[in-house]
Amino acid sequence: MILEVQNLNASYGAVRALKDVSLGVAEKGFCAVLGANGAGKTTLLRTLTGLHRAAGGRVLLEGEDLTRLPAERVVTRGLAHVPEGGGVITELTVEENLRLGGLWRRRRDRVALDEVLDLFPPLAQRISKSASTLSGGERQMLAIGRALMSRPKVLLLDEPSLGLAPLVTRQIFDLLRELRSSTGLTVVLVEQNANGALAVTDSGFVLNQGSVVASGPSAELLSDDRTRHAYLGF
Amino acid sequence: MTTFLNLTLNGLATGAVYAALALSLVIIYQATRLVNFAQPALALVAVYIAYTVSQMTGSYWIGFVAGLLSGLVAGALVERVVIRPIAKSSELNAIIVTLGLLLIVQGGVGMIWGNRQHGFPYAFDYVGRFSPADVFAVASVAVTALLLFGLYQFTPLGLRMRAAAFRPEAARLSGVKVGLMLTAGWAIASLIGALAGMLAGPPFISPNAFDGVFVYGITAAVIGGLDNPFGAVLGGVLIGLGMSYVSGYAGPELATLAALAIVVLVLSVRPDGILSRPAARKV
Ligand SMILES: Nc1ncnc2c1ncn2[C@@H]1O[C@H](COP(=O)(O)OP(=O)(O)OP(=O)(O)O)[C@@H](O)[C@H]1O
Numbered sequence: 001m002i003l004e005v006q007n008l009n010a011s012y013g014a015v016r017a018l019k020d021v022s023l024g025v026a027e028k029g030f031c032a033v034l035g036a037n038g039a040g041k042t043t044l045l046r047t048l049t050g051l052h053r054a055a056g057g058r059v060l061l062e063g064e065d066l067t068r069l070p071a072e073r074v075v076t077r078g079l080a081h082v083p084e085g086g087g088v089i090t091e092l093t094v095e096e097n098l099r100l101g102g103l104w105r106r107r108r109d110r111v112a113l114d115e116v117l118d119l120f121p122p123l124a125q126r127i128s129k130s131a132s133t134l135s136g137g138e139r140q141m142l143a144i145g146r147a148l149m150s151r152p153k154v155l156l157l158d159e160p161s162l163g164l165a166p167l168v169t170r171q172i173f174d175l176l177r178e179l180r181s182s183t184g185l186t187v188v189l190v191e192q193n194a195n196g197a198l199a200v201t202d203s204g205f206v207l208n209q210g211s212v213v214a215s216g217p218s219a220e221l222l223s224d225d226r227t228r229h230a231y232l233g234f
Numbered sequence: 235m236t237t238f239l240n241l242t243l244n245g246l247a248t249g250a251v252y253a254a255l256a257l258s259l260v261i262i263y264q265a266t267r268l269v270n271f272a273q274p275a276l277a278l279v280a281v282y283i284a285y286t287v288s289q290m291t292g293s294y295w296i297g298f299v300a301g302l303l304s305g306l307v308a309g310a311l312v313e314r315v316v317i318r319p320i321a322k323s324s325e326l327n328a329i330i331v332t333l334g335l336l337l338i339v340q341g342g343v344g345m346i347w348g349n350r351q352h353g354f355p356y357a358f359d360y361v362g363r364f365s366p367a368d369v370f371a372v373a374s375v376a377v378t379a380l381l382l383f384g385l386y387q388f389t390p391l392g393l394r395m396r397a398a399a400f401r402p403e404a405a406r407l408s409g410v411k412v413g414l415m416l417t418a419g420w421a422i423a424s425l426i427g428a429l430a431g432m433l434a435g436p437p438f439i440s441p442n443a444f445d446g447v448f449v450y451g452i453t454a455a456v457i458g459g460l461d462n463p464f465g466a467v468l469g470g471v472l473i474g475l476g477m478s479y480v481s482g483y484a485g486p487e488l489a490t491l492a493a494l495a496i497v498v499l500v501l502s503v504r505p506d507g508i509l510s511r512p513a514a515r516k517v
């Protein structure tokens with residue numbers, strides 16, 4: 001397991017948003033985290049990368065304990081996070097957004113930039129434009145590209161399909177899958193769109209009210225009618 | 235015609251000082267959405283240190299550099315020790331604290347250096363129209379503005395600072411130490427404030443020396459658009475020129491009124507200032 005989460009707890013005041021969440025993601029895995037609104041998916045990712053403080057439990061990346069690291073350090077250990085909505089900085093240009101992602105390395109990483117631009121041709125065309133001129137799908141590409149600039153071992157994505165047309169969502173999912181096979185990147189995909197996510201991933205976890213209620217290979221989760229009806233809504 | 239030229243040059247020289255103060259306010263406002271009312275206090279400390287060091291060393295320029303450096307350090311210290319602990323509670327608190335700091339520092343300076351005036355020299359000869367001192371004021375502010383632009387636009391530090399200001403959380407996820415960027419912003423802003431102080435100080439400094447200049451500095455920042463450095467410079471020059479023309483052609487007693495008129499005029503046409511960008515989309 002490249003990423004291991006052990007009995008993770010998180011709360012907002014009196015509200016317990018994560019209750020003893022444990023899960024593991026295999027190296028080069030493509031893993032879905034599913035659940036309805038308010039299930040705790042965003043909180044899980046935010047706690048993993050140090051944006052929200054864990055109230056208990058541990059987060060291990062390749063065995064290294066990241067639990068108490070602040071967010072700006074977590075990314076340097078190889079855990080990148082594309083937040084809900086993408087977090088593209090619209091006041092900056094496309095290139096500045098991308099460069100920002102690799103800045104912590106200090107040495108300029110021309111190769112990473114070229115790779116990301118190869119991966120997302122629409123970004124290459126608008127490289128010097130303001131990021132505010134991008135479409136929703138292009139923004140999501142930029143967000144993913146920026147995360148890739150940090151050369152992560154594990155990439156966490158929070159609902160990249162939010163507000164995108166089904167076709168664009170499909171393209172992004174396929175691209176993540178390709179990325180996994182071509183570079184060996186491990187991908188964790190948080191989604192409400194369970195059907196779409198289970199079609200591309202190889203394993204999945206289902207969250208409900210802050211607890212893991214089901215897990216297993218994606219194909220099994222898809223065919224498990226009880227889980228589907230109870231938690232995934234289709 | 236020569237009157238007009240004289241008034242223009244004169245206005246440019248005072249405008250440069252307002253522009254520098256406005257810049258120092260805008261840098262902090264951009265990063266924290268806070269109008270730093272303590273800015274003149276930081277400039278005051280810097281100028282008094284410059285004064286003392288000049289006295290001790292007999293060199294204006296060693297004092298000048300000491301003043302700039304102490305501005306830098308004072309800004310960083312205030313952000314770390316005073317602003318950061320209270321900024322979390324509320325914006326209003328932070329504003330009140332900067333106001334309080336202004337009064338405390340002015341009192342402190344009075345206790346250390348005395349409330350009477352001290353002579354504080356110009357950098358260069360100041361007699362005549364567009365004297366060397368005026369040229370220095372305009373040139374040093376212009377160079378500072380350009381350096382600042384270069385820093386923000388073309389250096390990794392500048393990119394980090396902008397990212398931290400616009401989207402702190404996204405910046406953190408990219409490995410930016412947002413807190414450190416805030417400190418850097420305060421330090422740079424206070425360095426520029428110190429420069430403004432040393433240009434505005436002569437011929438005399440006293441604990442309240444910068445109250446007037448500061449009012450015009452804020453004015454310049456507001457009409458320029460509080461979140462735009464170019465606006466700050468433009469606002470400073472506009473106020474400087476406007477006041478110079480009015481006091482030259484209509485009488486010095488009307489200069490303050492001219493500044494007020496400019497504010498009313500500008501804000502009625504562009505309520506957020508000349509160069510402010512449309513409110514950034516939140517989410
Ligand atoms: N900032 C906050 N303050 C208080 N409670 C919060 C906060 N953020 C989330 N919560 C609560 O924590 C729980 C989990 O929220 P979270 O955002 O993690 O859900 P989610 O699975 O990401 O939902 P969605 O699919 O709508 O994005 C919810 O009950 C939510 O109301």
Ligand SMILES: [Mg+2]
Pocket residue numbers: 041042043084158159
């Ligand atoms: Mg969410």
